[in-house]
Amino acid sequence: xxxxxxxxxxxxxxxxxxxxxxxxxxxxxxxxxxxxxxxxxxxxxxxxxxxxxxxxxxxxxxxxxxxxxxxxxxxxxxxxxxxxxxxxxxxxxxxxxxxxxxxxxxxxxxxxxxxxxxxxxxxxxxxxxxxxxxxxxxxxxxxxxxxxxxxxxxxxxxxxxxxxxxxxxxxxxxxxxxxxxxxxxxxxxxxxxxxxxxxxxxxxxxxxxxxxxxxxxxxxxxxxxxxxxxxxxxxxxxxxxxxxxxxxxxxxxxxxxxxxxxxxxxxxxxxxxxxxxxxxxxxxxxxxxxxxxxxxxxxxxxxxx
Numbered sequence: 693x694x695x696x697x698x699x700x701x702x703x704x705x706x707x708x709x710x711x712x713x714x715x716x717x718x719x720x721x722x723x724x725x726x727x728x729x730x731x732x733x734x735x736x737x738x739x740x741x742x743x744x745x746x747x748x749x750x751x752x753x754x755x756x757x758x759x760x761x762x763x764x765x766x767x768x769x770x771x772x773x774x775x776x777x778x779x780x781x782x783x784x785x786x787x788x789x790x791x792x793x794x795x796x797x798x799x800x801x802x803x804x805x806x807x808x809x810x811x812x813x814x815x816x817x818x819x820x821x822x823x824x825x826x827x828x829x830x831x832x833x834x835x836x837x838x839x840x841x842x843x844x845x846x847x848x849x850x851x852x853x854x855x856x857x858x859x860x861x862x863x864x865x866x867x868x869x870x871x872x873x874x875x876x877x878x879x880x881x882x883x884x885x886x887x888x889x890x891x892x893x894x895x896x897x898x899x900x901x902x903x904x905x906x907x908x909x910x911x912x913x914x915x916x917x918x919x920x921x922x923x924x925x926x927x928x929x930x931x932x933x934x935x936x937x938x939x940x941x942x943x944x945x946x947x948x949x950x951x952x953x954x955x956x957x958x959x960x961x962x963x964x965x966x967x968x969x970x971x972x973x974x975x976x977x978x979x980x981x982x983x984x985x986x987x988x989x990x991x992x993x994x995x996x997x
Contacts, residue, residue, distance in 0.1 A: 694753030696732050698723040698739065703746030707739065727752075734949060740765050740960055741950060825993050826853035827907040827937075829983060830860075830899075831976040832916045833878050835870050839918040843868060844892065845880055847899055848972030850980045851906065857980075860902050861973040865889035878970045893927050896920070900932065907993060908936040911943075911955050911979045937993060939979065942986050958982065 700708060700721045708717070714735060715725030727735065732752055739748050743765060751762040830849035836842030849860040865885050875881045899920075910916050913936055921931040943958055950961050956968040959978055962985045966978040983989050 694726065696725055696727045696750065696752040698735075698751075699749045700739075700743070701747040703743050703748065707742045707746075710742070711735075711739070736763065737949070737961055740963075741952075741957065825907070826851070827909050827983075827993060828852075828903045829909045829976050829980040830903075830916060831910065831972045831979060832919055833874075833880060833970065833972045834919055835866065835868065835874055839915075839922040842919075844919055844923055845870065845874075845885060845889075846878075846972040847895060848974070848976040849899070849902060850973075850976045851902065852980065853906075858902075859973060859977075860899065862895045862898065863889040864892050864895050866892075880971075892923060893929075896924060896927065896929065900929075903932070903934060905934060908932075908934045909979070909983055909993075910936070910938060911958075911982065912940045913938045937989065939982060939986055939989065942988050942992070943982075946987050955979070955982075962986070 696715070698711065698715060700711070700723070703721075708721075711717075711723050714727065714731065715723035717723050732750070736750050739750070745766070747767045748765040749762060749767060751760055753759060754761040828849055828851045830847065832844050832848075833846040834842050834844055843866045844864055845866060846863050847860070851858040851860070863880070863885055866882075866889075870880065870882055870885075908917070917932065917936065924931050940953065944953060947953075947958070947961055950957065952958075955975065955978065959966055959968070959982060962982060964978065964981050964985070966974070966981065968975060968978065
């Protein structure tokens with residue numbers, strides 16, 4: 693079996709100790725071992741799930757021109773594949789960092805979230821090279837967890853059709869007070885909804901027109917569908933009966949060894965670097981990226997009749 697080299701910096705001591713079960717630490721944070729590809733892949737997945745705010749790299753033998761490949765996680769340098777050759781990319785020092793930094797005040801966090809996602813209602817279009825079956829990925833932000841008593845405060849969606857990505861995003865006015873824990877989590881408060889929110893019935897009609905008869909996709913999608921259909925029922929409107937695909941059971945079937953199935957942890961396990969800001973559109977975009985990496989999703993998508 694070929695040699696594998698792992699380096700760790702500023703990681704939890706528990707991870708360092710765990711890694712010694714498979715590899716030998718020859719210097720502080722430097723581990724070597726002979727691993728087959730399956731063990732190496734599972735070990736790297738385990739590392740990225742437990743590295744916390746630290747950094748990790750892995751190098752291993754491959755049948756390429758250079759004879760090796762490498763990956764990085766949370767490091768300044770990034771590995772970029774250039775026609776099969778791994779190159780080291782050093783980002784410019786003036787790159788903007790949109791991650792919400794630790795130890796900021798809650799008010800600063802909320803301001804940062806607002807600046808990342810412009811909160812005006814919008815539908816925008818991007819293009820990518822793919823002609824897969826049309827589907828819509830959507831996500832909600834709500835005032836609580838009970839679809840019968842709590843309210844929808846934001847709907848975000850991404851429609852993929854004929855190689856185009858069409859985005860949908862609306863904030864929704866509500867009459868009740870948003871709990872502080874929801875505001876802390878999302879950055880959405882009643883003042884914001886009063887200023888930029890739209891009427892629920894108008895937004896739901898727009899959403900129904902936006903999705904048409906598309907297949908709906910989400911992560912734990914039943915939660916969001918229950919809220920949508922409960923709201924439609926209270927307004928005397930027909931429920932949504934579109935075919936839908938929940939990515940959560942597909943991920944559980946494919947990633948049986950991960951410790952958590954929270955969307956933020958699942959994105960890491962699929963090497964999707966998006967941060968979860970608990971905003972409907974950004975979470976829908978992340979879920980869309982996830983849909984393109986989950987094995988079995990395309991086959992399930994194309995089974996629609």
